[in-house]
Amino acid sequence: MIRLDRVSKRYPDGTVAVQELTLEVGRGELVVLVGPSGCGKTTTMKMVNRLVEPTGGRIVVDGVDVTDADPVALRRGIGYVIQNVGLFPHRTIEENIAVVPELVGWPRKRRHERARELMELVGLDPAVHGKRYPHELSGGQRQRVGVARALAVDPPVLLMDEPFSAVDPVVRSQLQDEFLRLQDDVRKTILFVTHDIEEAVRLGDRIAVFKQGGRLEQFDTPAAILGA
Ligand code: ADP
Ligand code: ADP
Secondary structure, eight states: OOOEEEEEETTTSSOOOEEEEEEEETOEEEEEEESSSTTSSHHHHHHHSSSOOOOOEEEEEEEGGGGOOOHHHHTTTEEESSSSSSOOOOOOOHHHHTHHHHHTTTTTTHHHHHHHHHHHHHTTOOOHHSSOOOGGSOOHHHHHHHHHHHTOOOOOOEESSSSSTTOOHHHHHHHHHHHHHHHHHHHOOHHHEOOOOOHHHHHHHEEEEEEETEEEEEEOOOOHHHOO
């Protein structure tokens, strides 16, 4: 579903962030990218939705070479969740979740129904949270909104960059549990970045271990990596 074939990224200042990276994520698979800060995880993610252009290699998402894809169409099929999700402060939670459906022209009633369904899916109460504004939610609840928003138009692929890292350990663990249940239902193809090896082992179907210099050290199941 996602294939990276000898992908490299050298930034204009000469920093080599990713080197000859080859990996694939199967349909419905959750692959975690793990490794120390600065080893190229975020750059790798951003090359998949073309926020960053590779300087070498090839990336194919659902049979389409991303360098040939229209970026807007590409991103419509790729949900993106980051560490501190940026919500629109003057829009309600329901409106924030429905941003992309609104952009693509869904009628109001359909947006409303989809937002309510998604709130339930991520453990928010539509009657309570739907009409609130972002500052009226906790950090963990805002991350849930981020996940709901990313799922709004049902993209087959999700990119998640440290989505649960900014919340305290108890909430993080709860979000991980809920996310695993959610993934059982929705079965998205997911690239998930974390620097937390425990999180990687808990969530990943497979784990790609990066090392300094943007190289892949290991790519295997959690059991194989722990046993290695
Ligand atoms: P990680 O997500 O693993 O922390 P990043 O992909 O953010 O790593 O960064 C990989 C390397 O690329 C780091 O050395 C970082 O400083 C560098 N880097 C990231 N973005 C840029 C940029 N826009 N320009 C130059 N160097 C960058
Ligand atoms: P800028 O260079 O102005 O920061 P970006 O292209 O980096 O613009 O993205 C702007 C915002 O859009 C970012 O906050 C980012 O999180 C969000 N964004 C970027 N790509 C996607 C995507 N594929 N899906 C959802 N949100 C995205």
